[in-house]
Amino acid sequence: MTATGTIKSLFVAAFLTGCLFPVTALAKKERPPLNVKEVIMGHLEDSYQWHLFTAGDRHIGIPLPVIVRSRERGWFVFMSSKLKEQEHYRGFYYADTGRLKGKIVENDTAGQQVRPFDISITKNVLALFFSCGILIFLVLRLSGRYRKLELEGNPDAVPAGIPGIMEWFIMSIHDGVIKKCVGKDYQRYAPYLLTAFFFIFLNNVLGLVPIFPAGANLTGNIAITMGLAFFTMFAVNIFGNREYWKEILWPDVPVFMKVPVPIMQIIEFFGILTKPLALTIRLFANIFAGHIIILALTSLVFLTVAMGPAVNASMSAASVLFSVFMMALELLVAYIQAYVFTMLSSIFIGLSRQEPHKHKTACAVQDQSIH
Amino acid sequence: MDLLMPDSGLLFWMLLSFGILFLILARYGWPVITGAVERRNERIAKALSDAAAARQLLATLKQQEEKILQQSRDEQTKMIEQTAAMRKELLEQAREAAREESRLALEHARTQIEKEREIAFQEVRSYVASLSLEVAEKVLREQLDSDIRHLELINRMVDESLKPRA
Numbered sequence: 300m301t302a303t304g305t306i307k308s309l310f311v312a313a314f315l316t317g318c319l320f321p322v323t324a325l326a327k328k329e330r331p332p333l334n335v336k337e338v339i340m341g342h343l344e345d346s347y348q349w350h351l352f353t354a355g356d357r358h359i360g361i362p363l364p365v366i367v368r369s370r371e372r373g374w375f376v377f378m379s380s381k382l383k384e385q386e387h388y389r390g391f392y393y394a395d396t397g398r399l400k401g402k403i404v405e406n407d408t409a410g411q412q413v414r415p416f417d418i419s420i421t422k423n424v425l426a427l428f429f430s431c432g433i434l435i436f437l438v439l440r441l442s443g444r445y446r447k448l449e450l451e452g453n454p455d456a457v458p459a460g461i462p463g464i465m466e467w468f469i470m471s472i473h474d475g476v477i478k479k480c481v482g483k484d485y486q487r488y489a490p491y492l493l494t495a496f497f498f499i500f501l502n503n504v505l506g507l508v509p510i511f512p513a514g515a516n517l518t519g520n521i522a523i524t525m526g527l528a529f530f531t532m533f534a535v536n537i538f539g540n541r542e543y544w545k546e547i548l549w550p551d552v553p554v555f556m557k558v559p560v561p562i563m564q565i566i567e568f569f570g571i572l573t574k575p576l577a578l579t580i581r582l583f584a585n586i587f588a589g590h591i592i593i594l595a596l597t598s599l600v601f602l603t604v605a606m607g608p609a610v611n612a613s614m615s616a617a618s619v620l621f622s623v624f625m626m627a628l629e630l631l632v633a634y635i636q637a638y639v640f641t642m643l644s645s646i647f648i649g650l651s652r653q654e655p656h657k658h659k660t661a662c663a664v665q666d667q668s669i670h
Numbered sequence: 671m672d673l674l675m676p677d678s679g680l681l682f683w684m685l686l687s688f689g690i691l692f693l694i695l696a697r698y699g700w701p702v703i704t705g706a707v708e709r710r711n712e713r714i715a716k717a718l719s720d721a722a723a724a725r726q727l728l729a730t731l732k733q734q735e736e737k738i739l740q741q742s743r744d745e746q747t748k749m750i751e752q753t754a755a756m757r758k759e760l761l762e763q764a765r766e767a768a769r770e771e772s773r774l775a776l777e778h779a780r781t782q783i784e785k786e787r788e789i790a791f792q793e794v795r796s797y798v799a800s801l802s803l804e805v806a807e808k809v810l811r812e813q814l815d816s817d818i819r820h821l822e823l824i825n826r827m828v829d830e831s832l833k834p835r836a
Contacts, residue, residue: 345680416678416679417678417679418683419679420683421679421680424683427684427687428687431688431690431691434691435694435695435699438699438703439694439695439698439699441699441703442698442699442700442703445703445706446702448706449706454706454709454713455710455714466703466707469700469703469704469707470704473704489700489701489704490696490699491692491696493700493704494688494692498691520677520680521674521675521676522677522680522681522684523680523684525676525681525684526681526688527688530688530689530692
């Protein structure tokens with residue numbers, strides 16, 4: 300793990316050197332000093348083009364399609380390369396201040412700056428497609444392998460090598476997390492939970508790889524984690540059984556806490572909302588924070604340029620060392636956060652399908668005896 | 671800073687692509703893999719339990735074989751014993767019969783001897799009688815006639831003389 304971390308951190312250093320060095324070099328002349336916060340946020344936030352590197356004053360990147368629907372003028376589809384900084388294209392332009400900074404906006408007939416309905420293929424959307432494609436490719440290839448083995452009448456062959464590792468990985472989540480935490484009906488939920496785990500894990504790892512098709516901060520984006528949490532919330536509440544809804548609408552507490560003022564019901568209702576919220580924030584914050592730390596450590600190299608070569612060299616060495624350490628840690632976090640998300644989702648689903656109380660205590664006792 | 675504000679466009683794409691990803695993988699991916707692995711595990715578990723059962727059966731068979739062997743061995747011993755007893759009995763019987771036979775023969779011989787002796791005695795007696803008669807005749811020739819009365823007298827006298835000897 301440390302070896303791959305090293306390689307990745309070297310990539311990060313090389314990559315960031317590539318894109319930040321011109322900025323610092325220019326800082327010596329006229330430009331204002333390096334704004335670390337802006338650099339870091341620029342790497343973590345979504346954008347309309349995939350920025351690859353900066354050569355001199357030119358930003359080299361891949362333009363991506365913008366798909367917007369203006370409330371007054373209808374749909375527009377164009378490449379983001381048509382829209383340069385400080386320019387208008389068909390009435391659209393980048394907002395440069397306020398809450399919408401960096402987003403594509405337009406002016407309505409009243410002259411007010413409004414945001415159109417925006418489903419552009421942004422950097423994150425492209426990364427999302429890319430990771431979904433990888434996941435489908437890997438999983439379908441593995442399942443095809445099993446199908447083929449079964450057709451050949453050799454279903455007892457145990458795969459070796461990469462498929463063997465994948466089988467072990469999949470089954471460790473399937474048996475170790477899903478089967479244990481969901482309980483009786485686990486087979487119904489296993490496909491969703493496995494998809495969620497490997498989607499999160501793959502994107503966490505891709506987020507650490509700093510070269511082109513990877514490197515987007517996908518699982519550190521709240522829209523992505525919210526989408527995932529939404530699916531879990533859907534699974535919990537749509538397939539919740541009678542016991543689950545009884546616990547919410549008529550829990551086992553003294554009557555005065557339920558009527559006339561429905562205190563318990565309100566609390567339980569918030570419980571429905573806080574579960575996915577916790578999932579959303581936990582995954583987002585963990586991955587986001589990890590990326591910030593790595594970027595900040597890398598920025599040390601460029602921040603200390605002004606302090607002379609001795610300080611700069613020593614700080615650069617320290618920065619690389621710490622980056623290596625953080626990359627290794629982030630690889631661990633990539634797994635842990637995917638694991639935690641899947642485990643919590645499994646537990647929430649399991650709780651929504653629990654048997655009436657008597658049964659539950661028996662299960663709990665049995666569970667304890669197993670552990 | 672809109673860090674905590676989810677972007678609606680990205681959320682839309684996320685729901686769409688994750689939904690499609692889920693549908694594809696749930697239909698063609700995960701169940702195939704987990705099903706294959708679970709079936710394989712079941713088969714392995716079954717093979718193991720079958721092997722254990724076979725081992726158990728083998729052990730039982732061996733035990734049975736041992737039992738049958740022991741039984742036949744016991745039977746053999748018993749048969750040998752029986753035969754020996756029978757032999758002994760037969761021998762005893764034969765010996766008994768032989769003894770009886772020899773006893774009878776002995777008896778027969780004894781009576782035969784007795785008879786022979788009787789005859790011999792008779793002969794001797796008649797010979798002695800005739801001898802004595804002759805003697806007496808020679809003695810009495812002068813006095814007595816050899817008639818029947820005299821012969822009887824002599825015979826009785828011989829008898830009387832023999833009796834205490836017998």
